[in-house]
Amino acid sequence: MDLVDSLLSGNRRALARLITQIENDLPVARNVLATLYMRAGRAHLVGVTGAPGTGKSTLVNELARAFRQSGRTVAIIAIDPTSPFTGGAILGDRIRMRDLSGDSGVFIRSMATRGSLGGLARATADVATALDAAGFDVVLIETVGAGQSEVDIAQLAHTVLVVEAPGLGDDVQAIKAGILEIADVLVVNKADQPNADITVRALRGMLALSQPESGARPTPICETVATEGKGIAELAAAIDDHRSHLNASGGMIERTRARIRRQIETMLREQLYARFISRNGGHAELDAAVEAVMDRRVDPYSAVEEMIK
């Protein structure tokens, strides 16, 4: 298969084409991924999430530069939302990443969510696999500007950064369930702003309240000013530390196993559904069930029971 060969030999055009095929869910992409999968598993997948405007793209730009300085190659997947009304999207994360232009050790790809709601695009995991197989040492995955429950990144990345900025909420926000729980490293960006210490204190209080299992690693809080490159070296070190910790504690194996299980479950569900639809002559039976439930001739629970009999 020459697409695989040219991709493994560093052909960036081939890589870009493959990512499009993966995004568009073309059968050819699935065949290539099957081969590439066996070559993947080496890259460190780092997720960067947080509310819109906290500085995720600028941080990703600075982190990529830091990793490049330590001699590692970096791929970036930058995700922005698709309009639910038109299917269009403005993908604007590259604006903050112009410093990385001209470096052949960096590859940036913007993705639209195309209807996914968990903060990632549906194809993000497969695109990460392709970048991993293509030999990038670090894959930085920037989610859409996340609210409180866009936590899919926790199921994909080895290390998750949750980026906060001053002035976004009080200490009750900090103890709510959701996005803060998935942080392996907490980042307070824009740390030169007046209320930054209040944000740091709220996060510290939140961490003190949680009762980690004995032997668990405390979540570090990194303060950064991404626009000036301040605190970036420390943040890059915290990311590396987390990876070493995962490797040493067996956490990496556990996370990988959980991720593979979820991936197989999802694919199984999709494939079984597709097979069901094709075996039963397209959507006719489904349409009939919808009409029957609409007219309240049957309830949805019994309708599904009947269909899978």
Next chain:
Amino acid sequence: MTTLPIRVLVAKPGLDGHDRGAKVIARALRDAGMEVIYTGLRQTPEMIAEAALQEDVDVIGLSILSGAHNALAPRIMELLKTGGLSDVKVFMGGIIPDEDIPMLRSLGIAGVFGPGTSTETIVRAIREAVKE
């Protein structure tokens, strides 16, 4: 989803700082269901060709108001060609005198849109060009 979205790179090469037009176009293309990669101000031809390759776009939209189109366009088209991106359709907009348009078209620029062009016209031109 039945049709795949058209991917468009919107870029502003050159040194002028007026990006309102580029933003209006980006927004109109988004509303037409396209995925727009917006790269911002002061892009070099090299940055534009590199971004087009990584993003695997179908179309590039260039906004130039500085008068430097006769210098920038040939360089961008040359870089796209050497990068194996000859199949990407390139459109230009901004302040471009009519007498320069034949030269730009001869470089392979798919269309040039002057001030006052409706966004419908631009959307239609892009859809037609991608269909080819």
